[in-house]
Amino acid sequence: MQSENRPIIEIKNVSKFFGEKTALDHINLTVNKGEFVTILGPSGCGKTTLLRLIAGFQTASEGSLCIAGKEVTQTPPHKRPVNTVFQKYALFPHLNVFDNIAFGLKLKKMPKPEMERKVKAALKMVGMTDYEYRDVNSLSGGQQQRVAIARAIVNEPEVLLLDEPLAALDLKMRKDMQMELKEMHKSLGITFVYVTHDQEEALTLSDRIVVMSEGKIQQIGTPTDIYNEPVNSFVADFIGESNILNGTMIRDGLVNFCGHDFECVDKGFGENKPVDVVVRPEDLYIFPVSDAAQLRGVVQSCIFKGVHYEMTVLCGNYELVVQDYHCFPVGDEVGLLVKPFDIHIMKKERTENTFEATIVDETHVEFLGCRFECLPLKNCPAEGTKAQVAVGFDRVVLLDNEEDGMLTGEVKFILYKGDHYHLTVLSDWEEDVFVDTNDVWDDGDRVGISIPADAIRVIL
Numbered sequence: 001m002q003s004e005n006r007p008i009i010e011i012k013n014v015s016k017f018f019g020e021k022t023a024l025d026h027i028n029l030t031v032n033k034g035e036f037v038t039i040l041g042p043s044g045c046g047k048t049t050l051l052r053l054i055a056g057f058q059t060a061s062e063g064s065l066c067i068a069g070k071e072v073t074q075t076p077p078h079k080r081p082v083n084t085v086f087q088k089y090a091l092f093p094h095l096n097v098f099d100n101i102a103f104g105l106k107l108k109k110m111p112k113p114e115m116e117r118k119v120k121a122a123l124k125m126v127g128m129t130d131y132e133y134r135d136v137n138s139l140s141g142g143q144q145q146r147v148a149i150a151r152a153i154v155n156e157p158e159v160l161l162l163d164e165p166l167a168a169l170d171l172k173m174r175k176d177m178q179m180e181l182k183e184m185h186k187s188l189g190i191t192f193v194y195v196t197h198d199q200e201e202a203l204t205l206s207d208r209i210v211v212m213s214e215g216k217i218q219q220i221g222t223p224t225d226i227y228n229e230p231v232n233s234f235v236a237d238f239i240g241e242s243n244i245l246n247g248t249m250i251r252d253g254l255v256n257f258c259g260h261d262f263e264c265v266d267k268g269f270g271e272n273k274p275v276d277v278v279v280r281p282e283d284l285y286i287f288p289v290s291d292a293a294q295l296r297g298v299v300q301s302c303i304f305k306g307v308h309y310e311m312t313v314l315c316g317n318y319e320l321v322v323q324d325y326h327c328f329p330v331g332d333e334v335g336l337l338v339k340p341f342d343i344h345i346m347k348k349e350r351t352e353n354t355f356e357a358t359i360v361d362e363t364h365v366e367f368l369g370c371r372f373e374c375l376p377l378k379n380c381p382a383e384g385t386k387a388q389v390a391v392g393f394d395r396v397v398l399l400d401n402e403e404d405g406m407l408t409g410e411v412k413f414i415l416y417k418g419d420h421y422h423l424t425v426l427s428d429w430e431e432d433v434f435v436d437t438n439d440v441w442d443d444g445d446r447v448g449i450s451i452p453a454d455a456i457r458v459i460l
């Protein structure tokens with residue numbers, strides 16, 4: 001069944017707090033009847049919390065939730081028209097396959113012949129027709145998960161919620177089950193809301209993908225939208241491999257990056273404006289260097305990936321990832337070319353750090369919970385005056401030794417931009433500090449953060 005443009009789940013302005021922690025931050029999402037929607041994001045982004053909220057295992061701190069036209073924000077799970085399939089199959093080990101699936105129907109005191117008919121139909125749907133009297137412990141992981149799905153669909157829910165249902169299976173089984181899930185979704189006509197951190201799985205299965213990071217929705221779109229037109233560098237980095245580079249939009253249809261002007265199709269970014277540029281590795285043509293080259297470089301590495309080769313090419317200071325069916329050996333001088341249509345331009349969310357600040361005296365200003373020295377302020381306003389400070393990404397200094405910093409924080413997100421890393425560091429003041437650096441840091445590294453006086457621009 002195709003999805004209809006009739007909403008079945010309406011999430012409005014939902015937030016969820018666990019003490020100080022914001023797990024979901026103003027989520028707005030509408031899922032249509034019959035759709036296959038996947039919630040995708042890295043560990044800790046809030047996707048399970050969102051699914052548990054739809055299921056009713058959690059309640060929203062703010063906002064409202066409607067399922068099938070009914071407000072269910074405070075409704076307990078068993079009174080919602082949904083069923084959940086978890087990563088761990090959660091079958092009853094002492095019951096056989098039939099009794100596991102019939103469990104909910106027995107509770108509803110359904111007459112036996114009807115129950116048998118429904119259980120058999122559910123088993124057929126998951127391709128396990130002859131297994132009803134098998135002990136569940138004798139089944140493989142994939143078969144157990146099929147039984148878990150049969151147990152959920154036998155109740156004929158309007159919405160099936162699936163929380164990483166294939167994560168415990170090996171790769172081959174996972175691929176097979178992905179195809180089967182897609183088939184099941186088609187023939188059942190039930191709305192599926194699926195949670196995964198696996199972008200390939202999301203691209204394969206979904207009608208629409210909801211990309212989340214840090215409790216917020218970053219983008220909602222079809223798999224092709226998300227892949228071809230990521231709205232920001234987080235989505236571009238998370239979905240597939242990308243070259244993400246700093247660029248300057250010279251004017252409509254012309255962008256400069258890696259020291260070269262490129263024709264592109266994007267418009268409306270203004271003139272001489274900094275932008276992020278995304279080029280997928282498969283969209284960079286590589287060939288023995290010739291006049292046709294837009295960029296020239298030297299191959300730094302070449303790895304066979306099963307179908308294609310993945311190469312890194314150093315063009316001046318920029319390292320680009322390129323995929324091609326031909327192998328260009330390390331040390332080869334090559335030319336690169338990219339078509340205008342394959343250059344994706346994204347507005348930069350910010351070009352420097354800005355923080356709310358308070359003036360202390362002529363040479364001191366307070367922000368991020370610390371007192372910083374700054375260059376002497378002209379016409380210094382009174383102590384306590386509110387101001388803003390701006391700090392360039394490349395002026396923030398990160399230190400191995402936490403104690404050496406003026407404040408401390410944790411590296412949360414790392415984006416490679418061809419010639420440097422762009423880091424998001426969550427300061428212990430709970431504010432993000434963005435840093436451009438050539439040093440290599442890892443996700444989760446604890447760091448000291450320092451900002452020199454001449455890097456602080458006070459805006460009054």
Ligand SMILES: Nc1ncnc2c1ncn2[C@@H]1O[C@H](COP(=O)(O)OP(=O)(O)OP(=O)(O)O)[C@@H](O)[C@H]1O
Nearest residue numbers: 018021023041042043044045046047048049050197
């Ligand atoms: N019961 C809870 N108490 C406190 N914090 C919680 C609770 N449940 C979730 N969180 C926090 O909320 C954030 C979102 O968690 P959630 O489990 O929804 O993320 P996720 O994207 O599903 O991650 P994963 O893929 O690792 O399961 C995390 O920082 C997590 O630590």
